[in-house]
Amino acid sequence: xxxxxxxxxxxxxxYATVSRALNGRSDVSEVTRQRIxxxxxxxxxxxxxxxxxxxxxxxxxxxxIVPDVSNPFFADITMAVNAAADEAGFTTxxxxxGWDPVKEQEKLRIMVEQRVEGxxxxxxxxxxxxxxxxxxxxxxxxWHAMPxxxxxxxxxxxxxxxxxxNHLIERGYRRIAYVGGIxxxxxxxxxxxxxxxxxxxxxxxxxTRLISYGPFRQESGYARxxxxxxxxxxPDAVFCxxxxxxxxxxxxxxxxxLAVPADLGIIGFDDIGCASLPLVGLSTVxxxxxxxxxxxxxxxxxxxxxxxxxxxxxxxxxxxxxxRSTT
Numbered sequence: 001x002x003x004x005x006x007x008x009x010x011x012x013x014x015y016a017t018v019s020r021a022l023n024g025r026s027d028v029s030e031v032t033r034q035r036i037x038x039x040x041x042x043x044x045x046x047x048x049x050x051x052x053x054x055x056x057x058x059x060x061x062x063x064x065i066v067p068d069v070s071n072p073f074f075a076d077i078t079m080a081v082n083a084a085a086d087e088a089g090f091t092t093x094x095x096x097x098g099w100d101p102v103k104e105q106e107k108l109r110i111m112v113e114q115r116v117e118g119x120x121x122x123x124x125x126x127x128x129x130x131x132x133x134x135x136x137x138x139x140x141x142x143w144h145a146m147p148x149x150x151x152x153x154x155x156x157x158x159x160x161x162x163x164x165x166n167h168l169i170e171r172g173y174r175r176i177a178y179v180g181g182i183x184x185x186x187x188x189x190x191x192x193x194x195x196x197x198x199x200x201x202x203x204x205x206x207x208t209r210l211i212s213y214g215p216f217r218q219e220s221g222y223a224r225x226x227x228x229x230x231x232x233x234x235p236d237a238v239f240c241x242x243x244x245x246x247x248x249x250x251x252x253x254x255x256x257x258l259a260v261p262a263d264l265g266i267i268g269f270d271d272i273g274c275a276s277l278p279l280v281g282l283s284t285v286x287x288x289x290x291x292x293x294x295x296x297x298x299x300x301x302x303x304x305x306x307x308x309x310x311x312x313x314x315x316x317x318x319x320x321x322x323x324r325s326t327t
Contacts, residue, residue: 003302003306004019004022007036007043007045010043011036013032015087016087016089018036019087019089023088023090060089060091061114061115062093062116062117063093063094063095063111063120064093064094064095064119064120065095065097065104065108065121066078066096067096067097067098067124068096068098068216069094069096071216071244072244072272073242073287073289076272076273079293080293080294081293081296084297084298085297095111101124108132116137117137118137118138118139118140118304119135119137120139120297120300121139121142122143125186138300138307139303140152140296140299140300140303141154149312151313153313153316154317155288155292155318156316156317156318157319158194159318160191160287161195161198161269163320163321164285165194165195165198166198167267168327169202171237171265171327173236173237173265174204174236175233175234175236175237176195176204176236177210177235177238178191178192178195178210178212179212179221179238179249180211180213180214180241180245181214181216181241182214182215182216191239191269195239207233210228210231210235212228216244216245218244218248218251220245221240221244221246221251224248225249225252236265237266237327238265240267240268240269241269243269243270243284246266246267246282246284247282249266260325260326266326267284267326268282268283268285269284270285270286271322275324276322276324281324281325282324282326283321283326285320285321285322286319286322287317288317
């Protein structure tokens with residue numbers, strides 16, 4: 001199947017230029033536009049895609065639906081998607097679900113009514129089989145373990161969790177707690193399983209009393225570590241479900257005169273902007289948000305071009321360990 005990328009390579013122009021030409025944008029010269037259309041026809045580019053560009057019956061709007069736009073991680077991803085969409089001649093509509101599956105379904109329904117051309121979705125939890133395919137729209141997920149035959153893009157959560165736990169073990173910590181986010185969150189479940197497997201591989205017991213869940217919020221991390229440190233055998237290190245939770249753990253440690261990392265090692269997940277600040281210095285597992293956002297938009301463009309057929313693109317991006325002063 002011929003894609004926009006193929007046409008761009010043949011024409012010797014950028015992906016964005018081809019997309020703008022096919023979308024009828026005025027910022028492409030008429031000579032370039034005609035050349036791109038001729039190449040598209042010659043190469044057998046989807047006739048329905050060309051017709052869409054010429055007739056302009058679509059909205060040129062894509063939806064980005066995430067659980068928490070106030071979370072710097074999701075904010076960075078939506079900004080990356082938006083920047084890539086601008087280059088491709090699309091407008092983005094950002095929706096926040098607040099980690100509420102009911103609200104998520106409502107947002108999806110509204111996006112169908114708004115006739116968006118496609119959706120990039122970070123699900124709040126597992127979705128029933130067929131629910132997303134029934135939307136009859138191109139969809140790309142920021143999560144792969146779904147029953148639908150849909151495209152997905154994500155960071156390797158298992159590899160990231162293993163990086164974090166192995167690092168703590170290498171630093172000499174042995175009673176490592178897991179302070180996760182919402183228990184039903186798919187990424188949370190993958191990280192938890194990887195945490196448990198890694199402990200077992202090092203002949204360390206998995207103590208369920210050291211596993212705690214809550215919202216992906218700073219106050220949750222604060223409350224969870226307060227409870228864990230009151231147990232008979234408290235943890236000497238904490239692997240947190242995200243950096244926001246880790247900030248809460250770090251706040252509690254500092255307010256209660258715990259030396260970090262001597263008394264308590266702390267590692268997060270995401271590598272949000274403030275994690276690298278000197279006063280924070282949070283060790284964490286980095287998810288490359290710019291790369292995730294751009295790859296998601298490109299995957300959605302390919303889905304839009306080939307719809308209604310679905311190719312199920314599988315894009316897995318490797319995380320990176322960032323060692324700072326909290327471990």
